[in-house]
């Protein structure tokens with residue numbers, strides 16, 4: 001009995017096209033061996049060696065790479081529905097943050113939550129994403145802002161990856177907000193950097209993130225965190241240019257960031273810097289929508305300079321309480337003007353790149369068999385509908 005599987009009678013969007021399109025193959029098949037893709041192509045061209053593979057007919061369904069949510073904050077305590085009401089009554093996100101709400105209110109709820117409670121809710125959120133064909137989730141710390149709670153968040157994030165068939169990539173986001181009663185510089189030097197070193201020593205950190213913004217940290221403060229990341233050999237990414245332009249994108253590009261996220265206020269020059277650094281621009285339309293922002297990211301400049309664009313949920317309790325990556329794709333098209341092909345590249349090939357992953361995000365020989373089988377025939381359908389989940393089945397590391 002062969003240990004090979006042949007998914008057959010499918011339409012495959014490989015997302016591996018050099019032209020930036022879907023890379024569609026009609027009447028296609030995919031041969032899987034254990035957790036890897038061995039072959040993909042038109043069934044008519046399938047090599048005879050795979051003739052005795054176990055066949056799974058897909059009834060013409062669309063197969064894409066499994067989706068990758070490359071920016072989330074799904075480990076957190078509590079919720080911020082009251083702030084939603086306050087914004088509807090006219091308060092801004094920045095005003096709420098300055099008045100002691102915002103990120104620091106989630107910090108209190110996260111510190112008060114038990115590990116079991118944090119894990120329970122993070123698993124429920126991960127399950128929601130998995131149900132939409134997500135195979136890989138990036139999860140950030142940043143609601144602890146003390147050494148113990150930052151480490152607890154990252155441990156819970158790792159547990160999500162152990163308790164579910166999903167790959168978790170962690171980011172240390174100690175530089176997310178200044179805790180109440182502390183000076184920002186003191187916080188960076190006496191809490192954030194020691195927490196990063198401890199988390200790294202515990203094997204809990206895959207990348208280092210920060211929030212560079214008027215209501216958070218300056219470029220000088222973030223640079224100190226990045227210098228530590230560099231010394232530890234960790235890649236960096238940054239929340240930058242979300243609400244204003246204070247130079248975060250240029251800073252992150254100087255450190256060859258994996259990604260720079262939000263980037264609504266990035267300039268043409270920022271786009272050039274990202275291109276030179278090989279960084280991905282991660283677009284987060286859920287936060288833009290929730291905060292009713294009006295400045296869209298410079299998508300045309302990213303296209304002109306060949307900056308890869310990813311799309312993510314930014315699932316967090318404040319600015320993006322959004323548990324749907326398909327909805328993020330729809331919003332990236334409707335609000336930011338991405339094409340559906342760019343949106344799908346943004347949650348597959350470019351999302352992998354934003355996480356520094358080279359073994360997933362496209363359907364090609366040698367890549368992980370992380371696949372999503374959809375009850376649709378045209379890949380544009382994935383971005384087009386609102387609030388509809390057409391997933392037929394997800395395959396994770398070759399396992400259905």
Ligand code: DI6
Nearest residue numbers: 103211239287316317318319
């Ligand atoms: N930008 C975001 O979108 C989240 N963090 C950040 O730096 C928002 C986090 C929150 O409001 O809780």
Ligand code: FE
Nearest residue numbers: 073239314316
């Ligand atoms: Fe975020």
